Amino acid sequence: MRIGVFVCHCGNNIKATVDAAYITERLRDDSSVVCSAEFPYLCAEGGQKLITEAIAEHNLTGVVICACSPRMHETTFRKAAAKAGLNPYRLEIANIREQCAWVHKNKEEATEKALSLAKAAIAKIKLSQPLFPGESRVTKRALVIGGGIAGIQAALDIAEAGFPVDLVEKSPSIGGKMAQLDKTFPTLDCSACILTPKMVDVASHEKINLHTYSEVEKVEGFVGSFTVTIRKKARSVDMTKCTGCGDCLAACPVKGKENRKAIYIPYAQAVPNVPAIDRESCLYFKNGKCKRCEKACQPKAIDFTQEDERITEGYGAIIAATGFEAIRLDAFGEYGYHANKDVITSLEFERIINASGPTGGKLVRPSDGSVPARISFIQCVGSRDATARGKPYCSKVCCMYTAKHAISAKEKHPEIDVEVFYIDVRTPGKNFEEFYRRAVEVYGVRYIKGQVGKVIGENGSLRIQAMDMLENGRYDAVTDLVVLAAAIEPSDSAKKVAQMLSSPIDANGFLSEAHPKLRPVESATAGIFLCGMCNGPKDIPETVAQASAAACKVIGLLVKDQLTTNPCTAKTDENNCSGCGLCAEVCPYGAVGVISHSTAVNAALCQGCGGCTVACPSGAMNLQGFSRAQIIAEVDALCG
Amino acid sequence: MDFLYYPGCTLSTTAKQLDTYARLCAKELGIGLEEVKDWQCCGAVFPLTSGQIGPKLAAVRVLVQSRDKNKPLITLCAACHHVIKQVNHQAKNDAEFREIIKNYDAQLTYAGEATVYHYMEVLRQYIGFDAIKKMTTNPLKGRKIGAYYGCLLLRPSDVMQFDDAEDPRMMEDFIRALGATAIPYPMRNECCGGYRALQDEEGTRTLCERIIASALSHGVRTVVTLCPLCQYQLTAAAGGDLDVCYFTELLAEALDIDDDE
Numbered sequence: 001m002r003i004g005v006f007v008c009h010c011g012n013n014i015k016a017t018v019d020a021a022y023i024t025e026r027l028r029d030d031s032s033v034v035c036s037a038e039f040p041y042l043c044a045e046g047g048q049k050l051i052t053e054a055i056a057e058h059n060l061t062g063v064v065i066c067a068c069s070p071r072m073h074e075t076t077f078r079k080a081a082a083k084a085g086l087n088p089y090r091l092e093i094a095n096i097r098e099q100c101a102w103v104h105k106n107k108e109e110a111t112e113k114a115l116s117l118a119k120a121a122i123a124k125i126k127l128s129q130p131l132f133p134g135e136s137r138v139t140k141r142a143l144v145i146g147g148g149i150a151g152i153q154a155a156l157d158i159a160e161a162g163f164p165v166d167l168v169e170k171s172p173s174i175g176g177k178m179a180q181l182d183k184t185f186p187t188l189d190c191s192a193c194i195l196t197p198k199m200v201d202v203a204s205h206e207k208i209n210l211h212t213y214s215e216v217e218k219v220e221g222f223v224g225s226f227t228v229t230i231r232k233k234a235r236s237v238d239m240t241k242c243t244g245c246g247d248c249l250a251a252c253p254v255k256g257k258e259n260r261k262a263i264y265i266p267y268a269q270a271v272p273n274v275p276a277i278d279r280e281s282c283l284y285f286k287n288g289k290c291k292r293c294e295k296a297c298q299p300k301a302i303d304f305t306q307e308d309e310r311i312t313e314g315y316g317a318i319i320a321a322t323g324f325e326a327i328r329l330d331a332f333g334e335y336g337y338h339a340n341k342d343v344i345t346s347l348e349f350e351r352i353i354n355a356s357g358p359t360g361g362k363l364v365r366p367s368d369g370s371v372p373a374r375i376s377f378i379q380c381v382g383s384r385d386a387t388a389r390g391k392p393y394c395s396k397v398c399c400m401y402t403a404k405h406a407i408s409a410k411e412k413h414p415e416i417d418v419e420v421f422y423i424d425v426r427t428p429g430k431n432f433e434e435f436y437r438r439a440v441e442v443y444g445v446r447y448i449k450g451q452v453g454k455v456i457g458e459n460g461s462l463r464i465q466a467m468d469m470l471e472n473g474r475y476d477a478v479t480d481l482v483v484l485a486a487a488i489e490p491s492d493s494a495k496k497v498a499q500m501l502s503s504p505i506d507a508n509g510f511l512s513e514a515h516p517k518l519r520p521v522e523s524a525t526a527g528i529f530l531c532g533m534c535n536g537p538k539d540i541p542e543t544v545a546q547a548s549a550a551a552c553k554v555i556g557l558l559v560k561d562q563l564t565t566n567p568c569t570a571k572t573d574e575n576n577c578s579g580c581g582l583c584a585e586v587c588p589y590g591a592v593g594v595i596s597h598s599t600a601v602n603a604a605l606c607q608g609c610g611g612c613t614v615a616c617p618s619g620a621m622n623l624q625g626f627s628r629a630q631i632i633a634e635v636d637a638l639c640g
Numbered sequence: 641m642d643f644l645y646y647p648g649c650t651l652s653t654t655a656k657q658l659d660t661y662a663r664l665c666a667k668e669l670g671i672g673l674e675e676v677k678d679w680q681c682c683g684a685v686f687p688l689t690s691g692q693i694g695p696k697l698a699a700v701r702v703l704v705q706s707r708d709k710n711k712p713l714i715t716l717c718a719a720c721h722h723v724i725k726q727v728n729h730q731a732k733n734d735a736e737f738r739e740i741i742k743n744y745d746a747q748l749t750y751a752g753e754a755t756v757y758h759y760m761e762v763l764r765q766y767i768g769f770d771a772i773k774k775m776t777t778n779p780l781k782g783r784k785i786g787a788y789y790g791c792l793l794l795r796p797s798d799v800m801q802f803d804d805a806e807d808p809r810m811m812e813d814f815i816r817a818l819g820a821t822a823i824p825y826p827m828r829n830e831c832c833g834g835y836r837a838l839q840d841e842e843g844t845r846t847l848c849e850r851i852i853a854s855a856l857s858h859g860v861r862t863v864v865t866l867c868p869l870c871q872y873q874l875t876a877a878a879g880g881d882l883d884v885c886y887f888t889e890l891l892a893e894a895l896d897i898d899d900d901e
Contacts, residue, residue: 331804333805388798454826458857459857
């Protein structure tokens with residue numbers, strides 16, 4: 001074999017810790033290495049040119065690149081090799097940056113390690129085979145999971161490009177959290193007014209198929225060809241007959257939370273405007289008697305016998321937009337959220353000031369319906385709290401929505417004294433700082449730097465004990481309403497959805513992007529894309545931007561008719577296989593099948609994880625490009 | 641169940657009734673108490689002794705005895721419990737501290753092997769409040785009792801692991817087991833200021849008056865404490881507006897135990 005070795009400096013990233021000249025020289029000791037060279041930036045045009053010219057000049061049959069992680073530039077270098085006529089799978093990367101230069105300080109030792117890593121790559125390339133990628137068909141249909149503003153925007157963008165989209169939402173209406181908001185910062189636009197036109201667009205778009213009150217139950221397949229089972233929960237109302245008149249709602253005798261009936265439409269602008277029966281609170285489902293809604297319904301749309309329905313559909317790409325929840329406050333006893341009616345969360349405050357909320361937009365206390373004389377907002381309840389009960393991260397939107405709430409309160413009742421307890425006020429965003437300053441300077445909101453230690457219910461009002469850090473003293477005063485800016489976490493369903501999609505989640509439960517800088521809307525799993533709060537705290541404009549970006553990635557995928565498949569799949573050596581089927585048992589993708597006395601791998605389903613190669617007792621299963629012989633040769637080279 | 645019992649200085653002087661009734665009740669409930677041999681003052685002020693070894697040695701000696709006798713340690717005074725449990729935690733998690741102990745006295749090799757319980761924890765864990773309820777021959781019916789936890793048993797919560805530091809419930813369960821009405825009031829887990837009583841008399845009094853006012857405004861008639869220092873502070877602040885007593889006194893009353901001796 002004729003091997004060429006190329007060592008990258010990566011500026012000083014590698015060169016400062018690894019003696020590149022030395023390893024370039026030493027690697028020539030191997031008789032198969034017919035040329036070696038170092039270069040400041042191999043990934044740059046000059047570097048690639050060096051490689052392609054060397055392949056032609058020395059008639060190379062294998063190339064080893066000593067540079068950064070293959071996750072960064074494997075594709076770049078393989079393309080260069082292919083251009084020079086070399087099979088791209090005859091190129092191997094020794095990662096001497098992330099796994100060597102960046103993690104070591106001693107130059108001498110790091111150089112020796114880099115040399116070992118390069119020798120291992122050379123040993124591996126000697127046993128390599130040329131591999132040829134296959135092709136797979138792309139199903140030209142997208143699935144969007146979650147019908148909040150993120151999912152709505154993504155679905156609309158994909159549909160506008162001409163591809164059919166299925167939008168799945170677990171609650172009876174799309175709209176998500178944004179539909180519950182009164183106004184948006186920093187422009188104080190009416191949230192519903194800017195959202196509902198988009199909701200209506202979704203409902204009326206001929207390319208969008210809306211599944212509300214539905215959940216994704218099973219995901220199989222791979223990029224370009226997913227098969228998904230969706231469970232449409234029994235709504236107990238026939239959507240084809242219901243006219244949305246609301247007669248059933250008036251007839252229902254049940255009064256639940258926020259005065260919600262057992263048959264309900266989440267809010268006035270709901271899409272679709274079709275109620276659902278909450279079977280847990282419905283008298284008929286509980287006791288077998290009532291059916292008043294059925295009597296009231298003229299089009300005969302009520303259907304108590306309806307059952308969950310499952311549909312299966314194929315998709316080329318999937319977007320996760322599962323959104324967020326505020327954390328539960330059980331572990332935050334000092335704020336007395338459960339003990340006092342007048343201690344509420346920000347989202348509850350949002351409902352109180354919202355014209356379509358339970359008080360009709362009147363700013364009153366939940367306990368006695370009176371207008372509070374003083375409102376105290378407490379920020380960072382559970383955010384930036386590294387203890388077990390809290391979240392270590394900043395929830396990002398709380399500073400701004402608290403300023404918005406403070407302004408809203410002052411606009412409704414200028415005489416209300418409004419105070420905000422904060423750790424830091426963070427306002428990075430267009431017109432954000434100006435908005436916050438307006439709360440302070442124009443509306444006279446008092447900002448107190450310090451954390452609240454205790455909220456005490458006292459004679460019908462509340463007492464706050466806090467630390468005032470700027471005054472360097474205790475703060476102790478009576479207030480009427482306390483609003484807690486609870487930390488944001490991914491919604492309950494996010495983990496389940498992530499597991500179904502094989503999409504990694506981070507330590508805080510948010511779905512991880514493939515690369516935090518350069519691949520911010522892609523999951524590490526091909527064909528899965530992310531947008532909105534499921535990926536981390538963000539505000540509405542950021543969410544919309546991310547949703548459009550994810551949609552753009554999906555469109556880029558769906559316009560292709562075929563995708564090239566990774567040839568690094570498992571392959572059975574029939575001469576050694578006993579047909580025991582252990583490989584088929586461990587395969588998470590159902591790619592291995594047992595045929596008489598042997599096994600066969602479906603290359604279209606195989607993701608190249610290598611699980612079967614470890615399970616195989618006779619060594620008959622090999623991962624192409626990572627064969628047992630190659631891996632053992634690498635280990636021998638490292639130990640030699 | 642047998643325990644090694646650490647009474648502490650206050651319990652043999654000003655807080656005798658805390659100790660006496662604890663011993664009598666233990667007998668009734670089947671808790672074996674063996675008093676620690678040659679015990680000394682616990683050192684009393686753990687938070688103020690960082691970096692010093694002297695004030696922690698007494699606690700280490702007690703813990704070593706508990707380990708060697710293979711009997712869990714039981715304490716009664718909240719301040720003693722706080723010091724001993726903190727020292728135990730430090731011995732378990734701080735190698736440098738273990739080294740300092742050994743350097744001071746080569747006989748003292750200790751790495752936090754003992755288990756430390758407050759008497760109240762033993763009632764909950766080994767007897768059970770349901771069992772206590774059944775044993776109650778003189779239920780305290782109609783009595784409106786508010787628990788006062790103070791701070792030493794609750795904080796730091798990851799070390800003390802007594803109850804939810806912000807919203808404790810254990811003593812309310814205890815009060816209900818005795819047949820009385822438990823009234824949780826917001827200031828029940830605030831500090832009484834005991835540590836600063838000598839430096840800042842007025843500040844301490846304000847703290848205690850607030851606690852009493854909070855209890856009174858919720859209809860509490862008796863405040864029950866677990867600590868001689870809290871008991872002293874709150875009794876002074878209550879000024880006869882409500883009763884302040886130790887939890888062992890209540891337990892004895894409900895079990896119909898008299899201090900005849």
